[in-house]
Amino acid sequence: MFISNADTRFRERLAGASTLAASSRLLAECADSLGWERAAFHADLGQTRLPVAESGEFVAIAMGWPVATLRHWQDDRLALTCPVTRRCGRSMDAFLWDSDPDSTTWEGEKLGQDQRSTLASYKACADGAVTVPVHRPGGKTGFVSWFSHGEARLRTRHQATWREIQLISHAFIAHADGLESALRRKSARAAADTLTARELECLSWVARGKTDEDIGLILGRSRETVHFHLGKAMKKLSASNRTHAVAIACSLGLIHLF
Amino acid sequence: MFISNADTRFRERLAGASTLAASSRLLAECADSLGWERAAFHADLGQTRLPVAESGEFVAIAMGWPVATLRHWQDDRLALTCPVTRRCGRSMDAFLWDSDPDSTTWEGEKLGQDQRSTLASYKACADGAVTVPVHRPGGKTGFVSWFSHGEARLRTRHQATWREIQLISHAFIAHADGLESALRRKSARAAADTLTARELECLSWVARGKTDEDIGLILGRSRETVHFHLGKAMKKLSASNRTHAVAIACSLGLIHLF
DNA sequence: TTTTATTTACAACACGTGTTGTAAACTAGA
DNA sequence: TCTAGTTTACAACACGTGTTGTAAATAAAA
Secondary structure, three states: OOOOOHHHHHHHHHHOOOOHHHHHHHHHHHHHHOOOOEEEEEOOOOOOOOOEOOOOOEHHHHOOOOHHHHHHHOOHHHHHHOHHHHHHHHOOOOEEEEOOOOOOEEOOEEOOHHHHHHHHHHHOOOOEEEEEEEEEHHHEEEEEEEEEOOHHHHHHHHHHHHHHHHHHHHHHHHHHHHHHHHHHHHHHHHHHOOOOHHHHHHHHHHHOOOOHHHHHHHHOOOHHHHHHHHHHHHHHOOOOOHHHHHHHHHHOOOOOOO | OOOOOHHHHHHHHHHOOOOHHHHHHHHHHHHHHOOOOEEEEEOOOOOOOOOEOOOOOEHHHHOOOOHHHHHHHHOHHHHHHOHHHHHHOOOOOOEEEEOOOOOOEEOOEEOOHHHHHHHHHHHOOOOEEEEEEEEEHHHEEEEEEEEEOOHHHHHHHHHHHHHHHHHHHHHHHHHHHHHHHHHHHHHHHHHHHOOOHHHHHHHHHHHOOOOHHHHHHHHOOOHHHHHHHHHHHHHHOOOOOHHHHHHHHHHOOOOOOO
16 A cells, blocks of 8 residues: 655645755755655756756755766766666656666667766766656656665665655656746846847748848848858857757747748 | 728728638729729748648739749749848838839849849839838738839829728738738648657757757667658658758747747 | 947858668558 | 558768858947
C-alpha cells in the first residue's frame, strides 16, 4: 500500500517558492530527507546551458555540487552527447544507471569518447543515480536525478522512494520550467525592445523565407546592409543564427505570418 | 462637405462576402460605379505570390485583368523590385503615379532596368493609377490601386473620389487579408498535420538555434539524417528554407520556446 | 554643436544549408 | 505476405550565412 506525505508536503511548500533558487533549495532538502545524497535537475533539455538562478549563479552550486562538475557542461559538444540526457529523450520511465566510465556500452547504447568523459566527470561525485525523465507538452523534456554513493545503497533508496521521487520530480520540473520560461521570456522581451525598426523589418522578411539578396531588392538596399542588420538583430537577441532569432521573435509575438 | 454613401454601402455588402472571390467582385463593381476603369489589390506584400481565390484561380482574372499582366508577377525578382509596392512600404498616404517606362526617375527614386520593365507591363493596361497603401498591425502592408486611362481623367477621378477610395481601400484590405490569412493558415495547418514526429523534433531543435551537426549529436544520428528530415519538413510546409519553416511552425503553435 | 546611435556599403573566408542522387533497414497496414 | 511510408546513411556541389574587418553618411539627442 502506498502511504506517503513526502510528495504532498513538497508540493505545498513548492507552491510558495516563487524563485528558482528557493525551489531548488526545497528540492535539495527533500532529497536529503528521503535519504538521497544529492539531487540535480534540468527543466528543459532544449536549453544547452545549465539552469541559472535569478541571481545569475548556477543553481547547481546552491544545491551542493562542486564547481568542477559544472565545468564539464560548459562544453556544448559534451553536453549534447551526454548519455543521460539522450536517454531521457527516449524514455518515459525512471532509470537507474551507474557512472562507470570504463564500460564500453551504457544501457544498450555504445559509448563514444565524449560520453565516457562525461560519465567520468559524474563518477567524481557519485557512483550512480536514478534519473526521472519528465516530458511536457510541446515536446519539452526535463529530468531530475537522485544521486547516491554505492550501488547497494542506490538500489535500496530507489526501492524505498521510487513513488515519491516520481511524483516530486514531475511536480518540480513543471514548477521550475514555469519559472525558467518566465525568466527567459523576460530577458528576451527586454532584448527585443532594443531592436531598431530596420532590424525588425529585416527579421520579418527572413521569417517569410527571403534571402539577404531578396530583402535587399525589396528594401532597395544592398545585400550587405541587410546582412549587417540581421547580424545585429541576432546579437541583440543572443540568437545563434537567424532561424533562432526568428523563432524568438515569433514566440514574443513580434512577427505575424497569418 | 463630405456626403457619400458609397463607402458605407460597400462596407455593408463586404461584410456579407465570405470568400475572396466574392469580395474582389464587389471591389470591381465599386470601382466601376465610382468611374474608375479597374481596381487591383494586394492584401499582404509579405506574400510575393499574387492573391489566389478559393477556387485556385488568380483573383485578378475575375477582376478583369489580362493574363499577360499577371505573367510579369510570376518572376520573383521583378515582383520584389516593383516601384509601386516599394513605395507603399514608405508611404502612409495615397499617391498618384503614371506608368511611363521611359522616365529614368519615378517619384524621386531612380529606376533600374527591372523596374522599367515592370512599369512597361502596367502601361499595356493603364496610363496610371492612384495607389492607396494600407498599413496593418505587425508591419503588414497592403494596397489597393485604382486605374484609369488618360492623365487628365486620372486626376479628376482622384479629386472626385479620394475620400471614398481611401475608406474603401482600408476596409477592403482588412477584410481580404483576414480571408487570405485564414486560407493560408488552413493550408499550412493541413500541411503541418502530415509532419512526422521526427521531422517536428528536428524542427524544434532548429528553432533553438542548433545546427544539423548539433542535432545529430543530440539525437544520436548522423548529420545527413537530420538534414534529410529537415528537407522533408520544408517541402511539406512549402517553406523556402528552414527559417521559413520554423516561422510557420511557430505561428501554428507547434513550437514553444518559452 | 557635439556626441551617439543608426544606417549604409564593400570585402574575404570558413562554415552551414539546399538540392539531388543512391541504397538499405525498419514498421505498420492491406 | 506484400506494400507503402518512414528512417537511416553517405556523397557532391552550388549557394546562403556568420564573422570580422573598414569606412562614411545620416539622424537624433545632449
